[in-house]
Amino acid sequence: xTDQPGPERHDAPRLTTRQAAELxxxxxxxxxxxxxxxxxxxxxxxxxxxxxxDAEEVxxxxxxxxxxxxxxxxxxxxxxxxxxxxxxxxxxxxxxxATELARRYGYEEVAEWLWTGELRPGARFAAxxxxxxxxxxxxxxxxxxxxxxxxxxxxxxxxxxxxxxxxDLSPEAVLNSARGLIPTLVGALPVLGxxxxxxGPLAAELWARLTPEPxxxxxxxxxxxxxxxxxxHDLAASTLAARVAASxxxxxxxxxxxxxxxxxxxxxxxxxxxxxxxxxxxxxxGSAVPVVADxxxxxxxxxxxxxxxxxxxxxxxxxxxxLLAEVPQAAGALAAARExxxxxxxxxxxxxxxxxxxxxxSVSRGMAADAGETVFAVSRTAGWIAHALEEYGERPLRIRxxxxxxxxxxxxxxxxxxxxxxxxxxxxx
Numbered sequence: 001x002t003d004q005p006g007p008e009r010h011d012a013p014r015l016t017t018r019q020a021a022e023l024x025x026x027x028x029x030x031x032x033x034x035x036x037x038x039x040x041x042x043x044x045x046x047x048x049x050x051x052x053x054d055a056e057e058v059x060x061x062x063x064x065x066x067x068x069x070x071x072x073x074x075x076x077x078x079x080x081x082x083x084x085x086x087x088x089x090x091x092x093x094x095x096x097x098a099t100e101l102a103r104r105y106g107y108e109e110v111a112e113w114l115w116t117g118e119l120r121p122g123a124r125f126a127a128x129x130x131x132x133x134x135x136x137x138x139x140x141x142x143x144x145x146x147x148x149x150x151x152x153x154x155x156x157x158x159x160x161x162x163x164x165x166x167x168d169l170s171p172e173a174v175l176n177s178a179r180g181l182i183p184t185l186v187g188a189l190p191v192l193g194x195x196x197x198x199x200g201p202l203a204a205e206l207w208a209r210l211t212p213e214p215x216x217x218x219x220x221x222x223x224x225x226x227x228x229x230x231x232x233h234d235l236a237a238s239t240l241a242a243r244v245a246a247s248x249x250x251x252x253x254x255x256x257x258x259x260x261x262x263x264x265x266x267x268x269x270x271x272x273x274x275x276x277x278x279x280x281x282x283x284x285x286g287s288a289v290p291v292v293a294d295x296x297x298x299x300x301x302x303x304x305x306x307x308x309x310x311x312x313x314x315x316x317x318x319x320x321x322x323l324l325a326e327v328p329q330a331a332g333a334l335a336a337a338r339e340x341x342x343x344x345x346x347x348x349x350x351x352x353x354x355x356x357x358x359x360x361x362s363v364s365r366g367m368a369a370d371a372g373e374t375v376f377a378v379s380r381t382a383g384w385i386a387h388a389l390e391e392y393g394e395r396p397l398r399i400r401x402x403x404x405x406x407x408x409x410x411x412x413x414x415x416x417x418x419x420x421x422x423x424x425x426x427x428x429x
Contacts, residue, residue: 014043014052024062034061056395079243079399083114083386084232086309091233091316098229099319106201107227111182111382114231115175115389125202127183134158135188148189148374149264153257155188156181160253167251169392177252178385185378203227206378211367218326222361223375225323229316229354230376232383234309238262238269242384246391247399259384263377272372275304275359279336283363288339302344304337304356313351320357330364 020040021028031053034040039061042051084093091098093110094117101110108123138158139151159181160166165173186202189209196204196215203224207215210223232239238259245258263269278295282288295302307314321337324330337360341352358372 013055015055015058016045017051017053020053020058023058079235081235081387081390083383083390084234086234089310089312089315091229093232099315102225102228102316102319105228106203106224107231107379107382108202110228110231111178114382114386115178124199125179125183127187128162128180131159131162131180132184132187134162135184139188139190148370149260149269149377151189152185152374152377153260155185156253156257156260158188159184160251160257163253166253169249169251171389171392174252174385174389174392178382181253181256182378182381185381189374202378206375210362210371210374211365213366216327218323219329219361219365222320222323222327222330225319226354226358226361226375227379229319230379232380232386236268237265238380239384239387243387243391244399246388247394247397249392249396252385252388255388256381256384259380260377263373263380269373269376270370271303272355272358272362272376273369275355276362276367276369276372278303278340279333279356279359279363280369282336282340283332288336289343292340292343296344296347302340302350304353304359305341305344305350307351307353310351310353314353314357316354317352317357320354320361321352324357324360324364327361327364330360333360333364 015023017028017031021031024031024034031040032042032051035042035051040053040057042053044050045052082094084091084098085095086092093101093114096113101113105113105119105121106123108125109120112118112120112123135155135158138154142150142154163177166177168174183202183205186206186209189206191208192210193208193212194214195208201220201224203220204215206227207220207223235243241262242255242259245255250258278291282291285291292302321334324334337352337356340356341350344350355372358375361367362369362371
């Protein structure tokens, strides 16, 4: 199949002179020279100040001149996004400090902010009855040993099948699907404890799926903050997969399925489970020192420490540690986590990340090792939807990297089967 260009967008955001210059890798004066030579078309900005440029026209000129979008360190792709900024050891959602949002607002409110740039105080999500019933039936059909990500993937597929309007990619339709999908994912998981009252926050509903222990206000505050903080983290691997799906105009359920598929990789979503097992062993042995020593002796990385985007402690972990200090049951696991950091610091200057903070919650409140992965997946669903909404506004199929072929140069001879060109099939030599 050949990639086809999408329809022309007359409402697409236009670039300023400075943005066009950055994309082209030239000075602003050179941009105006391109206009004078007929290589670019400019339109006077509203109010008569400066000029604006069609983004696709600028990118086409950049390709012809051999200029590519700048790539982040360690990555191969860069996309303009107005969702998350990670800068100077801080994380911002639409320009607002994510840690301050998580301290003041619940998960649903932060999700609405991420989606629309508007705050909806007291926002609550509700699962459509038919969709939830279908998702539960699908999840119940899985083998008992299935993991939480298995259940979530099946629940997404079942939810998609119940929505005949899933191919409506208008912002209103996508948001309505998201507001029903996220509580469906939670409601489809097996209940381990006392179910929460209807109409409450999603964190309370999820709590009963993570542990049989009863919920209390301080613990729910930690879980709600974790959900809010994990919503998005720039273009992580699962988010890139979600954007690729959205670029192909996959419906929002398929976008979430793409994200979940990548999340199950051991280098992404499963990291919190490794931190849980480390911390569980440290608590059981009464000290983190021998546990960290075992990891270092065998050349294994100490999980829950270090993050490529932060020089110091993960700011999301800092918030959760502060909230965990208010949870009496977490005292032992919290002390063990601090000892893990202090012990490892003698060998390498690594700081705690959010996986270690999630491990304190899961270890101290009787949760399974994959509880952090479940929290991550449910939370990040809102982030994938935010990126899908953004990508739906871009040119379709724009995420189409070119492969660098390293195979034999053509033409190569046609391959021959083992029988030889002059032998009958099945004949013996």
